Amino acid sequence: MLSFSELIYFIVPLVIASTVPLALVALGALFSERSGVVNIALEGIMLMGAFVGALTIKNLEINDDKKLLSFYENDFVPYVEVYVEEEFDKTVTLAENSFYVDLNLTQAQYDKMIEDVNAHFNGDISDQEVNTIATSKTFKSISDSIQDVKTQRYAIIGILVGALVGIVFSLLHAFASINMKANQIISATALNMFAPAFAIFTARQIFETQKVTILRNYRITSVPLLGDIPVIGDLFFKGAYLSTYLGIAIFVIAVLVLYKTKWGLRLRSCGENPQAADSLGINIYKIRYAGVMVSGALAGMGGVIFVLSFAANFNATVSGFGFLALAVLIFGNWKPGRIIFAALFFASMRVLGSVHTLIPFLEELKLQPQIYAMIPYIATLVVLAITSKNSAAPRAAGEPYDPGKR
Amino acid sequence: MKKLLVLIAAFVLVFGLNNTTDVLAADGDFEIAMITDSGTIDDESFNQGTWEGITEFCDAEGLTYKYYKPAEISDNAYLAAIDLAVQGGAKVVVTPGFLFESSVYAAQTTYPDVKFILIDGVPHTPDYATFETAANTMPILFNEHESGFLAGYAAVKEGYTSLGFTGGMAVPAVVKFGVGFVAGAYYAAEEMDIVLDFNSDRYTYFGDFGPSDEHKNLASSWYVSGTEVIFSAAGGAGASVMAAASDNSALMIGVDIDQSGQSATVLTSAMKQLGEAVKQALQLYVDDAFVGGTTVTKGAVNDGVALPMDTSRFTTFNQAAYDAIYAKLVDGTVVVPASHEELVTFFTELDATQYAAAKSFMDFDAPSADAIGGTYTPAEDTTEEVKNNEVLFGVLGVVIGAAAGAGVMFFMGKKQ
Numbered sequence: 001m002l003s004f005s006e007l008i009y010f011i012v013p014l015v016i017a018s019t020v021p022l023a024l025v026a027l028g029a030l031f032s033e034r035s036g037v038v039n040i041a042l043e044g045i046m047l048m049g050a051f052v053g054a055l056t057i058k059n060l061e062i063n064d065d066k067k068l069l070s071f072y073e074n075d076f077v078p079y080v081e082v083y084v085e086e087e088f089d090k091t092v093t094l095a096e097n098s099f100y101v102d103l104n105l106t107q108a109q110y111d112k113m114i115e116d117v118n119a120h121f122n123g124d125i126s127d128q129e130v131n132t133i134a135t136s137k138t139f140k141s142i143s144d145s146i147q148d149v150k151t152q153r154y155a156i157i158g159i160l161v162g163a164l165v166g167i168v169f170s171l172l173h174a175f176a177s178i179n180m181k182a183n184q185i186i187s188a189t190a191l192n193m194f195a196p197a198f199a200i201f202t203a204r205q206i207f208e209t210q211k212v213t214i215l216r217n218y219r220i221t222s223v224p225l226l227g228d229i230p231v232i233g234d235l236f237f238k239g240a241y242l243s244t245y246l247g248i249a250i251f252v253i254a255v256l257v258l259y260k261t262k263w264g265l266r267l268r269s270c271g272e273n274p275q276a277a278d279s280l281g282i283n284i285y286k287i288r289y290a291g292v293m294v295s296g297a298l299a300g301m302g303g304v305i306f307v308l309s310f311a312a313n314f315n316a317t318v319s320g321f322g323f324l325a326l327a328v329l330i331f332g333n334w335k336p337g338r339i340i341f342a343a344l345f346f347a348s349m350r351v352l353g354s355v356h357t358l359i360p361f362l363e364e365l366k367l368q369p370q371i372y373a374m375i376p377y378i379a380t381l382v383v384l385a386i387t388s389k390n391s392a393a394p395r396a397a398g399e400p401y402d403p404g405k406r
Numbered sequence: 407m408k409k410l411l412v413l414i415a416a417f418v419l420v421f422g423l424n425n426t427t428d429v430l431a432a433d434g435d436f437e438i439a440m441i442t443d444s445g446t447i448d449d450e451s452f453n454q455g456t457w458e459g460i461t462e463f464c465d466a467e468g469l470t471y472k473y474y475k476p477a478e479i480s481d482n483a484y485l486a487a488i489d490l491a492v493q494g495g496a497k498v499v500v501t502p503g504f505l506f507e508s509s510v511y512a513a514q515t516t517y518p519d520v521k522f523i524l525i526d527g528v529p530h531t532p533d534y535a536t537f538e539t540a541a542n543t544m545p546i547l548f549n550e551h552e553s554g555f556l557a558g559y560a561a562v563k564e565g566y567t568s569l570g571f572t573g574g575m576a577v578p579a580v581v582k583f584g585v586g587f588v589a590g591a592y593y594a595a596e597e598m599d600i601v602l603d604f605n606s607d608r609y610t611y612f613g614d615f616g617p618s619d620e621h622k623n624l625a626s627s628w629y630v631s632g633t634e635v636i637f638s639a640a641g642g643a644g645a646s647v648m649a650a651a652s653d654n655s656a657l658m659i660g661v662d663i664d665q666s667g668q669s670a671t672v673l674t675s676a677m678k679q680l681g682e683a684v685k686q687a688l689q690l691y692v693d694d695a696f697v698g699g700t701t702v703t704k705g706a707v708n709d710g711v712a713l714p715m716d717t718s719r720f721t722t723f724n725q726a727a728y729d730a731i732y733a734k735l736v737d738g739t740v741v742v743p744a745s746h747e748e749l750v751t752f753f754t755e756l757d758a759t760q761y762a763a764a765k766s767f768m769d770f771d772a773p774s775a776d777a778i779g780g781t782y783t784p785a786e787d788t789t790e791e792v793k794n795n796e797v798l799f800g801v802l803g804v805v806i807g808a809a810a811g812a813g814v815m816f817f818m819g820k821k822q
Contacts, residue, residue, distance in 0.1 A: 002631055010630050018619050200446070209448040211642075213668055217652040239653065311617035312648040312669050319618035345810070354620045355627035357607055371804075373620075378804055379811030386811075 002358060009234045010358070011351060016240065017309050018347035019340075020247035021302040025325035026332065026339045027254055028298030033334065034258070035291025036271040036284075038398040041173050041188035042299045043322025044195035048169045049300025050307045051199040053162030054212040054314035057304075060154045061216055080117060087113065152242045155218040159243055159304045166300020167293045169195075174292035178285055181400035196316045203316070212314040214307065218242065243305040250301070254294070255336045267291055271394030274401045284401045299325075331380045334392045346376045435495020436472035438464055438688065441487045443503035444479045452680050455663055456502040456525060459681030463688045470495075481532065484509035492517050498691055500684060501525065504578065508532040514540040521696055523687045525680065526579055528701055541698045544687055548678045549705030550579050550639075551586030552735055555742040556713050557637055557659050557676040558590025559731055564673070564723040566634040566657075567600060570608035572625065572647060574615040574640035583639040583661065583676060584609060585749045586742050588767060592753070593740065596760045605766035608633060615641035617649075625650035625658075635659060635673055648672065657719070666717040674718035679710050706735035 002010065025042055032039035084090055088109065169191065176187035200210045222228075223237040258264040269277040270287045278284050299322065306318045328346055332339035353372030356362040384391075440447075440460055447457040457473060464471040474491050476483040484506055491499050499520055501510055504527035511529035514522055522529075522543040529545065530537040539545055561569060571587050573580040588609070595602045608628060612621050625636055625647045637659040638647040644660060651658045651671035660666070660675035683704045690696045704710025715725050734740045743749040753764045 006630075010627070014623050014626065018623075204446075204448060209454075210446060211645075215669065217649070219653050306619075310619040310622045310649060311645040312652065313617070313645045315617055315642045315645060317616050317642075319616060319620075350620055351623050354623035358627050358631055374804070375807035375810065378807035382808050382811035 005234075007358060009238070011355060012235045013239045014351045014355070015344065015347050016236070016244055018350055019343045020244045021305045021309070021321055022325055022328050022346055023251060023340055023343035024247050024305070025299050025302035025322060026328040026343060027251060027336060028295035028302070029326055029329045030295075030332075030334060030336065030339065031254070031258070031267070031291050031298070032295035033329070033397045034271040034394050035267045035288045036274055036394060036396040036399065036401065037174070037177050037288050037292050038184045039170070039173060039188055039292060039295050040185060040323075040326060041170070041191035042295070042302075042325055043318065043320065044188075044192040045166045045169050045296050045299040046303035046306065046318045046322045047195040047199060047316070048303070049162035049166040050303030050314055050318055051195075051203070051212065051316070052165040053158040053300070053304030054214055054307050055203075055206075056161045057154050057158040057214050057308075058212055060151075060157065061214070064151065064154075076121070079120060083113070083117065083120075087116075151216070152218065152220075154216075155242055155308055156246065158308070159246060159301050162300040162304035163297040164300070166296035166298070166303070168296075169300070170292050170296025171289075173296075174289050177400065178288045178292070181402075184398055184400075192322075199314075199316045203314075210316055214313060217312075218308050241305070241309050243308055247301070247305060250298070251336075251340070254298070258336065263290075268394075271396050274396050275403070275405065278401075278403060288401070327377070327380050330393075331376075331383055333383075333387060334394065345379070349373070349376045436470045436491075437495065437497045438469055438471040438500065439491035439494065439496035439498070440471070440473040440500040440502070441484060441491065441506070442473060442475045443501070443505045446475070447473055452502050452526070452662055452678070455678070455680030456500060456684050459684035460500060460688070462681065463685045467688075467692060469688075469692075472496075479505065481509045481512075485512060488513045488517075492520055496520060498523065498688065502680070503527065510543060511536075511538065514543045518542055521691055521698065523684065525683070539699055539701065543698045544690075544696065545701045546683050546687065547701055547703050548579070548680075548683070548710055549703060549742070549744070550582035550676075550678065550711070551589070551742045551744045552706050553676040553678060553711035553713075554583040554586030554637070554639070555590035555593070555735070555740075556711065556728075556731065557674060558587040558592075559594045560590075560674055560713060560718070560720065560723045560728065561635045561637075561659065562591045562594035562598065562600075562602065563727060564720050567595075568603040568632050568634045570604070570625075570628045570633045570636040571610070572621070572636055572638045572640055572643070573611040574643055575613060576611045580611070580639045581746075582744050583637075585744065585746060587637045587676070588764075589743050589749060589752050592756060592760050592764055595763075596756050599759075601759060601763050603632065605764075606769070607766070609767070612640055612643050615643055617642055617646040619646075621646035622650045626653060629654035629656045637661075637676065639676070645669075664714040664717055666714065666719070670719075672719070674713050674720065677712045677714060679704065679712060683710060706732060 025046060029039055029042055081091075173184075173187050173191055176182040177184040203210045203212055218241060220240055220242060221238065222233075223240070227233045227237040229237070258267065266277065266282050267287055267290070270282065270284055270291070274284045277287075302321065302325070303318055306321055307314045310319075324346060328339060328342045331342040331345070349372050352359075352362070353369045356367065356369065356372065438460055440457055442453050442457075447453050460471055460473075463469070472491075472494060474487045474494075476487040484501075488499055488501075488509065497520060499513070500523045502525040506524055507527040507530055510522050510524045510527075511531055513520075514529060518540070520542065524543060524545045526547065527545060528537060528547070529539050529543055558569070569587075569591055571584045573584050588604070591602055591604055610624070612624075621640075621643050625638075628636060629650055633656070635657045636647055636651065638644040639661040640647070641661075644658070644665070645668070647658045648669040648671050650656075652669060657671050657673040658669075660668070660672045662678055662680075663675065664677060665675045666672045683702075687696075687702070713728060715728055731740075735742065741752075743752040750768050753761055753768060756764070
């Protein structure tokens, strides 16, 4: 049984990891709805973002792997094999797929070996890369070792690509609902249906399987310096993802844009009374396009973050996070501060449902995990019932702009 | 300009689709047909395994083959796909998955001249009232429990003492994998005279087969509390277990096919030799020796189950140890339990230490393997009191949720 502090240090990062994609995507929905376009296509946009993002990361990994593999085979392995023979009088054969050779080294021997090998290759490779091939006194196969190399910039590139794809994909919704004045629910539903089918079809054309496997793990074990701070370091800077911090930064920027800039004010006015905004010279179409595109970018990012954080591969699903984000938006009453709160609440309940066996007093209750899954939605219903009178839903959301209507 | 665009679009469509339809475009009849179930032929699981078996065999024998994907998951859609296959000239229809049980039951009498190979199921009416396998139908069942047994045995022999099992849904195949895994682990523990940290708290069904943060967090929570290896018989949800294992520098065991390439955390995989089984059945058809009417069971005896020893990440458990335990399964020295009831009997044959350690699995109301049909049907709770508690706490959960919502509103309403 874990101690109380261990428990907290375990649960908080999990909650944060679930909160970030939820809050980001809900914020995307907020941008779109505040500009006057209801966007329930978030699930589909997330999926597209996740798909192309995962594809990008996979391709980057493959390119990198080729380089690393040739380095391992031509330089690293011959040196280590000779070194082990001379130093310990043992033979080790490191091949691409020779899995897990145990040399029975002592800790001291192992440390010395790592040090020597590091010294030899100093400048050519990072310490981390040497450490990955020989861990816990056991040699891993080379192909496995390559998977342990962490390259955070790939995650960032993947997230940015996801955002771009989200923007492009959301343009379809924007065109239908702004220019064509189509029913926004129908057009968004069409995108939701289209996205998984397209992702599966395309993935199969490329890889002959619908899965896009990301082999590396992009989790940060501990952020340098910040991770060493007692309590706070354990809570927020260990076992997190770079995407988490990126997500938080983007969230803050987005809120500032929405509330502290002229453009933000215009966007919000378009969702409340577009006719009035139009009379003051604001181009409603442009603003609404921008709103939908921002929502696409955020949802696309959310999709990539989902894949990086919760699964080792993309399998044509983001397990309903896009729809969940809509619930978060409504629970948060269309206000960013409350959205954070709502996302935290939803995420905590999701985490509790999975890890309740670790928490002594919850374990004794012997509840079915489904009950934890129910709680946020019941809370949403209650909130909706209570606040329906003073709901802050944008008044013009869902209505195509008609300049003739005053 | 517009015309040009239309022209380009038309070209893209024609050439783009051309790629996918080469299977369809070939002329003539297709002798061997496969119908996919809810998955696709590239699901990295049993549809793919079956399809690969078919393509390999037919390419070698020069037979024509084709797969059909039903429009939806329903008996009618499956029957329609079978009709289509037969119209397309199919002499043998291969249907992977227990979902086909009732549609094959209907089709085997409609098309007495067509051979049916039904994998993972036996034909019966939709209400389970009548089970009948016609002379033109060969149901193939796998001893998943033996595969699970090998995985559990290998993991404990490798030196891991703290294990876990996550299934997708409590469908027969998954239940058998899980029960066999438990049995294998305890069998190895008795041999080595150690006490395992593996009880019913670490044995669960996700309720679906897709990856999700909830599955990953559940697996993570096990890993941080000491579990070293989790066996995941949960299809795509296995990816979430891999992600959790990767985060915690722990290991997992894959299922159905060799999953070692999907993540460095895959210790080994509990495999079913689907392709082999299909090839053997097709060989019988080619040799004119197709025998229908009775169920064929593929287990250790006829190489139906295996661990991929070449790609497993074992350091101590070696080929010799694997061969030794495999031989015991083959000659019947070890009879692997296939259901929860049999597991309980299996435990009674272990020594007192293991029996005591395994106690939680005996009280555990695991769904039985007899619950065919694909839905999770938990066994009846033993005591009325437990049931009342459940309801009480269910209501309590609802109240807590409502209170939380109200509290949030009160709190936030004040601020504004």
